[in-house]
Amino acid sequence: xxxxKIGELLVEQKLITLENLLEALDLQKVFPDQPVGQLLCKxxxxxxxxxGFVLDQKNxxxxxxxxxxxxxxxDQQKISHAREVGKQSDISLEKALLKLNYxxxxxxxxxxxxxxxxxxxxxxxxxxxxxxxxYISAVYAQKQRIAPISKIGNxxxxxxxxxxxxxxxxxxxxxxxxxxxxxxxxETGISxxxxxxxxxxxxxxxxxxxxxxxxxxxxxxxxxxxxxxxGDEPDVEEETKKVTEKxxxxxxxxxxxxxxxxxxxxxxxxxxxxxxxxxxxVRTRVDGQCSIYQKIPYKYKFALPSRIKIMGDxxxxxxxxxxxGKIEFKKFGPLDIxxxxxxxxxxxxxxxxxxRVLSNSGPIGFKDLGLTERNxxxxxxxxIRPHGLILVVGPTGSGKTTTLHSGLxxxxxxxxxxxxxxxxxxxxxxxxxxxxxxxxIGFTFAAALRSFLRLDPDVIMIGEMRDEETASTSVxxxxxxxxxxxxxxxxxxxxxxxxLLEMGxxxxxxxxxxxxxxxxxxxxxxxxxxxxxxxxxxxxxxxxVDEYGRTTFVNTGLSxxxxxxxxxxxxxxxxxxxxxxxxxxxxxLECTNxxxxxxxxxxxxxxxxxxxxxxxxxxxxxxxxxxxxxxxTDIHEVRRVCIK
Numbered sequence: 001x002x003x004x005k006i007g008e009l010l011v012e013q014k015l016i017t018l019e020n021l022l023e024a025l026d027l028q029k030v031f032p033d034q035p036v037g038q039l040l041c042k043x044x045x046x047x048x049x050x051x052g053f054v055l056d057q058k059n060x061x062x063x064x065x066x067x068x069x070x071x072x073x074x075d076q077q078k079i080s081h082a083r084e085v086g087k088q089s090d091i092s093l094e095k096a097l098l099k100l101n102y103x104x105x106x107x108x109x110x111x112x113x114x115x116x117x118x119x120x121x122x123x124x125x126x127x128x129x130x131x132x133x134x135y136i137s138a139v140y141a142q143k144q145r146i147a148p149i150s151k152i153g154n155x156x157x158x159x160x161x162x163x164x165x166x167x168x169x170x171x172x173x174x175x176x177x178x179x180x181x182x183x184x185x186x187e188t189g190i191s192x193x194x195x196x197x198x199x200x201x202x203x204x205x206x207x208x209x210x211x212x213x214x215x216x217x218x219x220x221x222x223x224x225x226x227x228x229x230x231g232d233e234p235d236v237e238e239e240t241k242k243v244t245e246k247x248x249x250x251x252x253x254x255x256x257x258x259x260x261x262x263x264x265x266x267x268x269x270x271x272x273x274x275x276x277x278x279x280x281x282v283r284t285r286v287d288g289q290c291s292i293y294q295k296i297p298y299k300y301k302f303a304l305p306s307r308i309k310i311m312g313d314x315x316x317x318x319x320x321x322x323x324x325g326k327i328e329f330k331k332f333g334p335l336d337i338x339x340x341x342x343x344x345x346x347x348x349x350x351x352x353x354x355x356r357v358l359s360n361s362g363p364i365g366f367k368d369l370g371l372t373e374r375n376x377x378x379x380x381x382x383x384i385r386p387h388g389l390i391l392v393v394g395p396t397g398s399g400k401t402t403t404l405h406s407g408l409x410x411x412x413x414x415x416x417x418x419x420x421x422x423x424x425x426x427x428x429x430x431x432x433x434x435x436x437x438x439x440x441i442g443f444t445f446a447a448a449l450r451s452f453l454r455l456d457p458d459v460i461m462i463g464e465m466r467d468e469e470t471a472s473t474s475v476x477x478x479x480x481x482x483x484x485x486x487x488x489x490x491x492x493x494x495x496x497x498x499x500l501l502e503m504g505x506x507x508x509x510x511x512x513x514x515x516x517x518x519x520x521x522x523x524x525x526x527x528x529x530x531x532x533x534x535x536x537x538x539x540x541x542x543x544x545v546d547e548y549g550r551t552t553f554v555n556t557g558l559s560x561x562x563x564x565x566x567x568x569x570x571x572x573x574x575x576x577x578x579x580x581x582x583x584x585x586x587x588x589l590e591c592t593n594x595x596x597x598x599x600x601x602x603x604x605x606x607x608x609x610x611x612x613x614x615x616x617x618x619x620x621x622x623x624x625x626x627x628x629x630x631x632x633t634d635i636h637e638v639r640r641v642c643i644k
Contacts, residue, residue, distance in 0.1 A: 007036050010046065020045040037117065064093070067111045068103065078102045085334040100334070105186040109161070113184035116163045123149055123159055123189040125196045132156075135176050138198040144168070147185075147193035154178055159185040159193065221256050221294055224249060250303045253296070254311070255333045257282060260293065262335055262357055267397070269293075269355040271308070273301035275348035280304060286575075287524050287582050288397065305343060305351045312341040319351055326424070327355075340424065358426045363405040370632075372623065374616060375588040378516055383407050386458075388515035389478040391465075393488045393496045399522050399584055400487040401426060404461055407485065408432065411459065420461040421448035437463070446470040453477055462486040468503045475505060478513040492620065493517040493589035494609035501602055511599035517589040521620055521641040523633050524579035530571035531578070533564055533631070540565075544635065548625045552613075558629055566631045583632055585624040585641065589617055 007021040024039040040046045068074045074097070086096035094112075097103045103111075106122075113120035132148040135156055141147060146160040156178045158164075163182060164172075173180050185193075261269045266284035273280045280296040296304065309316045311332055312325035327339040340356040371379060382390050390407075392400045405427040412418060412431045420434045423445075428434065437443050445462050446469040452460050465471045465488050478484045490496045496517045501507055536544075541560050545553050568578025589595070589612045598611055613619075618626070624638030 007040075010037075010040070016040060016045045041117075062115055064111055064115050067114050068097075068108075071107075071111065073103050073107050073111070084336070105188055109184050109186045112162065116184070118163060119183045121149070121157075121159060121183045121185055123147070123185050123193050125189070125192045128193060128196050130197060133197040135178065136172075138194075141194060141198065145187070145190055147190050147197060149183075149185075149193065151178070155181055157181045157183060159183050159190060161185065161187045161190050221253070221260070224253050224256060225297065250300065250307045251332075253300070254304065254307045257293070258329060258339065258355065258357075259333060259335065260284075261355075262337060267357055269357065271304055271353040271355075273305070273346075273350045273352070274298075275350065287577075287579060288522060289524070289577075301350060305353050308341060308353050308355065309343065312339075314341070314343065319349060320345055338424070358424060363409040363427055363429060364402060366406050366410045369403060369406055369586075370584045370627075371586055371588075372618070372626065374618075375518070375586050375623075378588050378590050379407065379518055380410065382515045383411050383483075385483060385515060387478055387481045387483055389474060389513040390483070390485045390515050391488055391496055391517045392485070392520065393490045393493065393517060394520045395489060395491075397522070398520055399582075400520065401463070403518065403520060403584070404485050404487065405429065408459070408461060416458040417456060418459040418461070419452045419455060419457045420463075421445055421452070422461075422463040444470075446473055449473050449477065453480075453482075457482060459483045459485070464488070465500075468505070471500055471503055471505055475509050475513045479509060484513075490519070492609075493519040493587050493617070494605050494612055497589070497595075497599060497608050498603075498605045501599070507600050507602055511591070511596040514591040514596075514599070516591060519587045519589075519620060521585045521624075522582045523585055523624060523627075523637040523641050524577075525581045525583045526566050526568055526631070526633055527571060527574035527578055527580040529573045529580075530569040531566040531631070532569050533566050536563060536565050544625055544628070548622050552618075552622070556626065556629075563629055564631065565628065565634070567634060579637075583627065585620050585627065585638065587617055587620045587623060590615055 007016075007024065010016045011018055011021055020040065020043070021036075024036050024043060024045070027039050027043070028036060037046075065079050068079070069076065078097075078100070079093075082093055082096040082100055082102060085091075085100060086093050091099070094108060097108060098105065110120045112118075128149060129151075132151060135151070136146065136148050136158075144160070144164060145162070146158050146164065148156055149159045150157045156176065158180055160182060161184070163184070169180055169182065257269060261284050264284065264286055266286045267288075268285040268290075270283040270285075270290065271280065272283065277298050279298055280301045281292060282294045282296060283290045284293045306316045308327075309323070309325075311327045311329075314323045314325050322342065322344050324340070324342040327341060329339055330336040338358045340358065342354050342356075344352045344354075346352050366380075367376075369376075382388065392403050394400050401422070408418060408420075409429060412429055414431070418432050420432055421437050422434065423437045423439075425434050425436045435448055437445055437448050445464060445466060449460065449462055449470065450473060460474075460477060460482055462470060462474060462484065463486070465474065465486050470486075474484045474486055488496055488499070490499050496519070497514075500510060538560065541563060548556075570576035570578045574580040589608075591599075592611075592615050595608065595611050595615065598608055603611075621638065621642040624633070624642050625635070627633055628635050628638055
């Protein structure tokens with residue numbers, strides 16, 4: 001339908017007749033890949049220049065991205081990333097695609113040629129006739145990025161990286177009194193032609209901004225390391241200091257390490273130098289597991305930490321004490337991400353550096369948390385309450401903040417004022433008023449919480465209960481009509497109750513304020529592209545039932561005959577690990593009247609756990625086993641993250 005509309009436009013403007021269009025449409029049945037416009041040109045019914053004018057005027061050109069997608073040169077994810085890089089670096093999409101090495105010059109030029117229905121040519125600069133320079137001035141050719149490459153009779157062929165406007169072509173034709181045929185060539189081809197015809201060296205004539213941008217993401221880390229490998233290696237350790245943090249290779253190397261870590265969805269980067277002539281080990285943590293990303297030659301062991309410290313505004317001369325800071329990476333590279341940096345002095349006068357890659361993204365969907373039906377219901381009912389205390393607990397890196405933000409997204413409405421205090425603010429949401437605490441100046445979680453109470457909030461989220469002051473203030477806030485959400489570093493939901501009592505909370509106030517406790521872990525999810533299904537043996541099934549608890553397993557409704565499990569295999573999509581992504585394993589303790597009575601009597605952990613089980617709570621291990629039986633992960637992962 002789109003092609004027919006173009007034909008109708010040409011008929012309306014009386015550039016062709018209806019009979020011409022019908023003949024072209026009949027011919028298109030024989031050549032279905034040919035656009036109607038091109039067929040009309042080949043039949044001699046319309047000139048290409050007139051067709052191009054109509055296409056541009058009516059905005060009927062195919063998008064360059066669509067052409068690249070159809071040709072299989074690129075995928076949608078790369079196009080989205082190139083757009084982001086282009087916006088941040090203030091360059092065109094075409095330059096961003098080239099800079100990121102997503103397409104080569106020739107492939108991009110051919111796509112542009114297809115977009116504008118123009119021929120693509122490869123320029124043989126060695127055989128260019130220098131007399132062609134007489135027809136186009138050097139200044140105009142350089143300004144418009146065009147080069148005359150052949151003349152036959154009264155027709156001059158012009159090569160250009162981007163098509164000239166129709167009026168510019170016509171003005172040029174009137175000026176040189178020749179007919180012009182336009183063709184698309186690569187930017188490099190144009191530059192070499194201008195060098196040959198006019199002795200203009202434009203190959204290196206790139207602005208300082210473009211030069212910086214082009215170096216942000218190098219081809220590969222192997223190429224980078226090979227650039228400085230020539231010559232003699234330093235013989236003594238003192239000479240390693242000659243490779244300074246200002247070295248261009250170091251700048252590119254650090255950018256490449258961070259860029260690759262982000263693209264591989266790594267949460268942390270570990271730079272580990274060793275004494276003597278041992279390589280610097282760079283490890284990344286993906287899906288909670290560390291693996292070696294690259295080994296860097298030992299001569300960079302002082303320069304790498306120094307460069308990272310410069311980016312984080314840390315003291316590069318201080319190597320005797322730990323330091324920490326943050327990096328706004330968009331100042332140095334093509335990604336708009338925030339990095340947290342921590343350094344630690346190690347033996348031999350060296351420093352380890354750990355970089356935490358903050359996601360800086362929005363919350364995940366509430367239903368995507370992976371909560372079972374019962375857990376989802378209780379957590380949701382708790383969130384829509386007008387006041388109370390909701391806790392999400394687990395070790396560092398178990399996704400507590402992600403879960404809290406997902407819950408906040410459910411109640412983030414215009415009729416509720418929500419304040420959050422976090423360290424750092426990693427997930428952002430429109431509608432929330434988010435604050436980053438700074439303990440160095442006394443702006444702690446407790447101080448932020450006290451300030452929030454003067455700002456008429458409905459909901460308050462505190463990043464972490466680190467001390468008794470924060471915990472007691474949170475309880476008071478929840479009792480005075482506020483819904484308070486926070487996190488705590490405890491192993492299970494039942495242990496959280498006794499931990500807070502041991503911190504010194506008043507059991508009566510605490511029991512009245514507590515609504516629910518959600519404990520969670522993150523286990524690696526089986527790769528859906530390569531996981532292998534199998535029916536477990538009776539022995540394997542019995543082991544799972546024993547771990548779950550035989551008396552409670554009956555309530556799941558699962559039987560040996562129905563169970564199909566999966567095992568990890570490994571493929572290119574999951575880097576041959578068998579796992580890709582992570583899923584949550586949860587236990588949700590609901591603060592029922594019976595549990596409130598136990599809290600008031602300062603009951604121990606075992607009694608709290610038994611009561612929670614009677615109230616319907618499934619433990620972390622039980623929730624994990626259910627997800628094994630549903631084929632989401634395997635028992636090895638569940639056993640790894642669930643100690644008990």
